Amino acid sequence: MSEEAARIYDGIAEELDKAAAHARRTAEHFRDGEIPRATAHAWATQGHVHEAQRRLEEQSRDHASRSHP
Amino acid sequence: MNRGGYVMQLGMIPYREAWELQRSLAGAVSQGAVPDTILLLEHPPVVTLGRRTDEGAELHVPEHADVEVVETNRGGKSTFHGPGQLVCYPILDLKRHGRDVKLYVRNLEEALIKTLAPFGLTGERIDELTGVWLTRPPRKIASIGVHVSRWVTTHGYALNVDLDPAPFTEWITACGLEDAMFTTIAREAGRPVTVDEVRPHAVAALEEVFELELEELPAEDGMGLWAQPVHAQLSHR
Numbered sequence: 001m002s003e004e005a006a007r008i009y010d011g012i013a014e015e016l017d018k019a020a021a022h023a024r025r026t027a028e029h030f031r032d033g034e035i036p037r038a039t040a041h042a043w044a045t046q047g048h049v050h051e052a053q054r055r056l057e058e059q060s061r062d063h064a065s066r067s068h069p
Numbered sequence: 070m071n072r073g074g075y076v077m078q079l080g081m082i083p084y085r086e087a088w089e090l091q092r093s094l095a096g097a098v099s100q101g102a103v104p105d106t107i108l109l110l111e112h113p114p115v116v117t118l119g120r121r122t123d124e125g126a127e128l129h130v131p132e133h134a135d136v137e138v139v140e141t142n143r144g145g146k147s148t149f150h151g152p153g154q155l156v157c158y159p160i161l162d163l164k165r166h167g168r169d170v171k172l173y174v175r176n177l178e179e180a181l182i183k184t185l186a187p188f189g190l191t192g193e194r195i196d197e198l199t200g201v202w203l204t205r206p207p208r209k210i211a212s213i214g215v216h217v218s219r220w221v222t223t224h225g226y227a228l229n230v231d232l233d234p235a236p237f238t239e240w241i242t243a244c245g246l247e248d249a250m251f252t253t254i255a256r257e258a259g260r261p262v263t264v265d266e267v268r269p270h271a272v273a274a275l276e277e278v279f280e281l282e283l284e285e286l287p288a289e290d291g292m293g294l295w296a297q298p299v300h301a302q303l304s305h306r
Contacts, residue, residue: 022093025086036077036286040090040108047097054100 008059012052019048071282072165074105076272078285081152084115084139091223094160099221105165107275107283108158109268112150113137116241119145119214127242134240143224145199145214146245153232153253155264155271156225159279163220166279170217174199176278177226181211183274184228184267188258200244201228203257208250210257212243228271230264231255 022045029038079087087110097103114136118124120143127147130136136149150156163173175194181201182192192201192210201211211228234251237243243251255262276283 018093034080037079037082039286040077040079040094043097043103043106044090044093046102047093047095047100050100050102051096 005059008055012055015048015052015055019045019052022048071276071280072105074107074281074283075103076107076109076275076283076285078268079108079110081113082110084112084117084137084150087112087156087158088139088141088223091158091160095218095221095223098160098162099219105159105161105279105281107272108160109271110156110158111152111154111264112156114149114151114236115139116147116149116236117141117143117214118147119143121145121245122147123245127245129242130240134236136236136240141214141216141224143214143216145212146243147241148212148214148227148243149236149241150227151232151236153230153264155228155230155267157228157271157275158225159222159275161222161279163217163222168220170215173217173222174213174215177213177215180271180274180278181213181226181228183277184271185210185254187270188254188262188267190254190257198244198246203252206250208252209237209244209246210252210254228267229253230267231262 022041026038026041026045029041087108091108094103094106098106116128116130116136116138118128118138118140123146128138130138163170166173178194178201185192185201190203190210193204195202195207199213200209202209211226213226214224216223229252231253234253237251238249243249254267272283272285275281
């Protein structure tokens with residue numbers, strides 16, 4: 001169970017690492033005046049953040065379904 | 070009614086960066102975070118290998134050649150990309166376009182045939198050979214290689230606009246085709262043709278074939294980002 005949860009959070013961390021990498025490329029390309037290229041990386045950032053968020057929400061729903069307050 | 074989508078003109082961009090972008094954007098399209106998005110660009114010289122490439126038989130890049138070689142996850146065999154070639158990577162959710170990979174490839178061929186027409190060129194399909202050809206004698210003018218995951222497409226087509234086609238035969242046996250001839254729009258039209266001149270025809274053809282209304286992102290500073298609700302509205306149109 002703990003290992004399964006750990007793997008899920010490893011996956012979320014990977015998505016956020018990718019998001020951070022794309023955000024840095026976005027900044028770099030905006031500074032170079034390469035707007036469409038910057039935008040493409042910005043959208044890629046959004047994609048990874050969305051995916052991380054989706055996985056976190058899935059985990060939250062799972063936790064909620066197991067809790068008995 | 071046509072669906073909304075975006076087209077991004079990325080200019081000259083290294084292959085690996087474009088590939089990483091495609092994979093990430095495919096994730097965003099798959100989640101509905103952004104609508105169908107088409108990337109148009111050129112690559113610095115690069116040889117790419119598809120899933121069906123036979124490296125021993127197809128790859129004979131001279132040692133002095135200044136070219137990167139990249140293994141990819143697209144279908145097909147080896148090909149060459151370089152400046153003067155219009156590369157198109159549609160990131161489409163095929164759940165909105167028929168859920169049929171063969172149909173998708175035929176549609177890419179159709180879009181290429183329509184793109185060539187304004188230049189007085191009649192592109193054709195040849196049975197069993199993906200891509201677009203001019204015939205009598207057969208000479209390949211555009212290559213296609215795609216990847217589809219969770220019905221979202223990556224990779225796409227490369228249309229030879231104005232470049233030296235020698236690498237297709239001298240550096241590799243492109244597409245695994247021995248003795249095949251490769252040509253360009255400029256060579257066939259008998260005049261210089263730029264990628265900029267071809268791009269609007271490519272966009273119009275993609276809009277028609279995929280029933281999309283493509284919005285081009287402005288290149289001016291500060292205009293490149295849209296608020297998220299706009300993406301959501303477009304992706305659900």
